[in-house]
Amino acid sequence: MTTKSRLSICTTCTSSSAKGATDPRHGRELFDKMVESCAKQDMPFDIRAVECLTNCKSGCSVALSGPGKWGYVYGNLDTGMIDDLCELGRRYAGTNDGIVPWRERPESLRRNVIARIPPLD
Numbered sequence: 001m002t003t004k005s006r007l008s009i010c011t012t013c014t015s016s017s018a019k020g021a022t023d024p025r026h027g028r029e030l031f032d033k034m035v036e037s038c039a040k041q042d043m044p045f046d047i048r049a050v051e052c053l054t055n056c057k058s059g060c061s062v063a064l065s066g067p068g069k070w071g072y073v074y075g076n077l078d079t080g081m082i083d084d085l086c087e088l089g090r091r092y093a094g095t096n097d098g099i100v101p102w103r104e105r106p107e108s109l110r111r112n113v114i115a116r117i118p119p120l121d
């Protein structure tokens with residue numbers, strides 16, 4: 001089992017701000033750009049592609065999770081938020097409990113939390 005935090009990105013999402021689905025999907029574009037961006041930096045979290053986080057109407061969707069940490073689902077994301085998503089992942093990875101205080105979250109992501117999920121003990 002990994003001890004690293006993880007950013008799971010839904011690759012089948014359509015952006016909530018788009019008029020319709022694209023091929024590749026907006027979520028796939030977000031995943032590809034995150035992987036490209038993270039390859040240039042030493043990220044303290046893993047990135048994984050997933051299909052559907054059941055937040056389809058508010059895509060693009062991602063989830064942050066980690067051992068012993070609260071999990072968070074974020075929605076209404078787009079590729080313009082890559083740098084902020086990297087920063088949020090970095091801050092999340094730096095916590096013991098997964099809680100990044102609201103004021104310490106990148107401003108563009110403060111209103112994008114869809115759900116938080118309690119950690120396993």
Ligand code: FES
Pocket residue numbers: 010011012013014027051052053054055056059061
């Ligand atoms: S397709 Fe991305 S949350 Fe359902």
